[in-house]
Amino acid sequence: MVLAIETKKLTKTYGGKGGCQDITLTVPTRSIFGFLGPNGAGKSTLVKMLVGLLHPESGQAKLFGRPIEEEKTRERIGFLPENFRYHDWLTGEELLYHHGALFGLNQKAIEGAIPRVLRQVGLTNREKEKVGKYSKGMQQRIGLACALLPNPELLFLDEPTSALDPIGRKEVRDLLVTLRDEGKTIFLNSHLLSELETVCDGIAIIKKGRLVFQGDWRELAGKGYRVKVVTGELEQEQWAQLHSLPYEMLAQQRRPASVATAGCHELIFALSVEEIPALTRDLVAVKVPLYEVTPIMDSLEKLFLEYVHEA
């Protein structure tokens, strides 16, 4: 499998301090990868090395199996830096021309790409307005449009939705999913964990310059499944049978009257994911009127806080 990003012990410090150290990371192609960490953890330092803005002190990094130093490799990436200040006096279109030229695209290629990127970021018909007059959200969108100009296979986005309202965020999330489905890889730096959890296939967590987790967070969050079971009214005997089943019941409560959905008892079991079908079969066997069986997963936020505090 060709990896979009592969680093081995990649290190860059600032006079021996800060930065990031010994980062060994793999990001598969055709995925959305979330890179998380508290402020000052080393996220930007890693991204800047990968896009060629900083030279690693030691270690190696490859993009699509090729060393990051190769110019040809860099042509395959797009980058949206955090809080980038665009040229206020240019129109959106002029800015795109400028960035297209910086990418080394010729006039024809730029003209062809502009309508595509404007459509992708929802700025069609706003390209003649000055960037200085754009709202913060529009400025973020035009930045994203610049990053998309060369139709990159790998896109580095640093906080791409921080200035957007909820509708704008949803639009950008949908765009990222579309890009991934088209075969692109997106490396996403964001503090908005609830956003990452809806789109990311894999994540890495960095703390004080070192990686403390990488992988599919859903696997990790789902390891210790809890399962919510909602039942109808239960006879005394059914309660007894329920308690005799070989599952650990963590909680039980009568559902408050305000809960509109059917069922009146809510039971929480501690289970592994593989045990869910067996639990369901056993509940049906003891004639429990079953309304709902739902796995409860930990949120990415909970996982993140655990790693950042404990590791």
Ligand SMILES: Nc1ncnc2c1ncn2[C@@H]1O[C@H](COP(=O)(O)OP(=O)(O)OP(=O)(O)O)[C@@H](O)[C@H]1O
């Ligand atoms: N140019 C620099 N000179 C000295 N130290 C630096 C420099 N750039 C970053 N650092 C230090 O390196 C560490 C990592 O910084 P970096 O900007 O990579 O973190 P970050 O995770 O991107 O932070 P944030 O989320 O706040 O943007 C921090 O301790 C920072 O102070």
